[in-house]
Amino acid sequence: MRNGTKLAKHFSMSDHLLKFGVLYLLVLLIAVASMMSRQFLTAQNALNVLRQVSPVIILALGEGIVIITAGIDLSVGALVAMSGMIAAGAVSFWNLPTFAAVLLAVLFGIVFGLLNGIIIAKFNISAMIVTLATMNAARGAAYLYNDGAQIIGLPDSFTDIGRGYLGPIPIPAIIMIILVILMVLLMNQTVLGKYLYAIGGNEEVARLAGIGVLKTKITAYAICSMFAALAGVIYAARMNMGDPAMGEGLEMDAIASVILGGINLYGGQGSILGAVIGAMFITVLGNALNLNGVSSFWQLVVKAVALIVAALIYTKKKV
């Protein structure tokens, strides 16, 4: 009897749609895009999209775990610019080897995230305010770093991170796939993953269960910024330059991916894979609009509508 009701619950249409809805939407979007543009469903474009989507997915993974703890991080877009500048500066000004430059940028990301996390968790200040502030600080620092100028002329070993291939697969995609696997493991198999959900579900319950709320929240922001820094390196490598204006509005893409992917904006619920699919949706949408000659200004509006609609659908279900 109980099994019966459980099954019924499992297959209830609305739950199912909520869980996999964005996946169906993605399929639908691909179908429509293929019909509207002949270039869309080509191997060339598929690889192009795969390369485009990789850093967005990496951003969404980090943003996803922060939102699962009922937090938010607005600083990821600006951090992309700053870490891109650091990595580009390291290879071009200081002639550091590529791996050292990447390491430096990622370390900077971790420190930046720790700072975000400590201010938010330790001093109990709204994540929205703190990351709004640090977003501007990071953007400002990115401009200050080279007096507002871009850093160009980067070695091939560096640009390969964004442009290279391993066999047929773009290197950013390989980095992205490894991180997705790690994050899925983290969220489903580890204590830290459970604690992130628990804190988002009910911080007081988590505290009373003896969970180190402070440490866990700080870790979430550190991971988020670390991933954003890595995404920044990939963007810089792909563009063959450090650009202080890079990543403008990427926080919007990251947050939209997470919400589209069905992660509850108020924390505690949702799958990190949802964020991955959400990021694919956002990127494919942008790509399809591009191929059909829709201006990037209109793309902003379309993405905004998609985000609001997604938030509306998921919020409605909550009540």
Added chain:
Amino acid sequence: MEQPNRGQIVAELQDISKRFGGTVALNQVSLTLKKGEILGLIGENGAGKSTLMNIMSGALRPDTGTILLNGKSFSHLTPAQASQYGVQIVHQELSLLPDMTVAENIFLGKELQKGPGFIRKQECRDRARKILEQFEIDIDVDQKVAELSSAQKQLVEICKSLAGTIEVLILDEPTSSLTEREMVSLKRILPILREQGAGIIFISHKLDEIKELCDSIAVLRDGNLVRREQTGDVTIENMVQFMVGRDIHDEYSRPRFQGDRKLVLEIRDLSSKQYGEVELKGLNLKVYAGEIVGIFGLIGSGRTEMIKALHGLRTIQQGTVLVGGKQMEKLTPKRMISEGVAWVTEDRRHEGVCLSMSVKNNIGMPIYGQVSKMGFINNRRLNETVERYMKHLSIKTSGENAWAETLSGGNQQKVVLAKWLALGPQLLILDEPTRGIDVGSKSEIHRLIRELRDEGMAVLAISSEMPELFSLADRILVMRNGSITGEIPRQAGESVSEEAVMKLATLGA
């Protein structure tokens, strides 16, 4: 199994004091607990029981005092430390995460691990299943907690405390929402834990349970430990006297309202069903001017849900609501207020007062419209009204501009009352009007409610404290499982038996 050292002290609290704002919650309380002892901790609501236990389990920090666990001394504990030293607590309010499974909840914060932070999922599930079996509880460990009934949740809450090592087990009113069958499980598990040498602290308002289960009792009254006795030496009547500190006498007085006994509120055949909440099944209710109707029901009886439905905060399948003889077309809080219905909710801190606003602004909130012209507030009129009610209810503050946060619980509740009374309602709905406030303010609020009744106001009072209803209500309606199972009229001088009420609340008519 090794022989536990019975009689050895497992935990000791020394001179624990705690203040909340202006209220003294605990005053130099000392208490010892031995291995294998089941201690019943009793006291009226607000006596400090939960505060003391929250200090022992690390949820709260004491202002002064020492906690000794197995001889180790602490000035305060964190929840993780307490759990590590074997202090496990079953909270009065459920502390479960609805989106996680039963097994995940039971092992939250104490996950069995392997490698760098990986969870032994299978082992956690097996252990959780074993704990449930020990209780003979039939719940699937993979089910999400959101899908459980409230009694099942309560059982999971208890099981959660059994996942770690247990030196001290604290049960804070675990039985309020348990059914008879689940009580049997609990009564079986406590002696087993006692045999294993755990010290158990059991908080309950059901004194017969205390008498049955506990070896000894400790009585708290207004933050002071007033008695420590062996259960065998005292009767239930003694316990009640210790708790109240006076002989109980019926404070009930008959209504003196002489006017027209007009029907103020009528609910006809109200049914409301909503996923995950108590279902209301065909409720009928009448409240007349100049009377206090009391509603008694345990958790899950649907008492608060009824009031929510009345304000349109739940989906209503059928039924009619009439206020002052007028049928309500659409139910919303705003409509109800404009018909003169004031609702003092049960959750004072979240739904009653704005803690970071001044007393004046709290009281003024619903009457700004009445004291303003073209959107401009007439400050003189506002101040007059606020002052009148502050005086009338004798609210103790440093002034009308003091933050509500700085007031004691009792005075905060008076602020909430003042806010609604300023509207001049014809019906006052009170949900747990004196929860968690001190005895002094309590009797003041009771007196005030009686005065309002005598002036002709209709009052609907919900309470889970029977003595409160006995002293207030002119009629007591008992709710169970979303219906009203009986009505107990009052006659001055005639006492009502608690048993009769409890029987209606637990077994139905």
